Amino acid sequence: MLVWSRRLVPLLVAAICALTAVAAVGRTHGGPLTGTWSGYITGQGNRGVKRHHIVIVVNANETGGSWELSATCHGPLTLDSISNGYHHFLRKPARGSTCAGGDVDCLKRVRAKVYDAVTSHFGGAYDSSGTLRRVRSR
Helix, strand or coil, X not given: CHHHHHHHHHHHHHHHHHHHHHHXXXXXXXXXXCEEEEEEEEECCCCCCCCEEEEXXXXXXXXXXXXXXXXXXXXXXXXXXXXXXXXXXXXXCCCCCCCCCCCEEEEEEECCEEEEEEECCCCHHHXXXXXXXXXXXX
């Protein structure tokens, strides 16, 4: 019986350490996406993609929301999938918008901010990304 407990104690200690590490990583790198986020997204390298200010609102269920690049370029977001810690939201243009939809905003919470990797409907040369900050409600 004493041999069994000597083997069990190190195993329990290792399991507790592993669970603590997993919980700590989850707290420091994640969190809910719910809320309003604002920041700038820019293209990769010198491919002619301008810097754009974007505002993204994610609903309480994290299944949709809205996006806005300007007063004439905005619309709803719809959750397409979740993978590798990213929520992939499809952009649709609102009625009367002067820009095309079809881009995908891949959002991932990183500490107190959200990383936005945009996959353009025009192709990889037009992809962009940026870090967004939470907008404080007034």
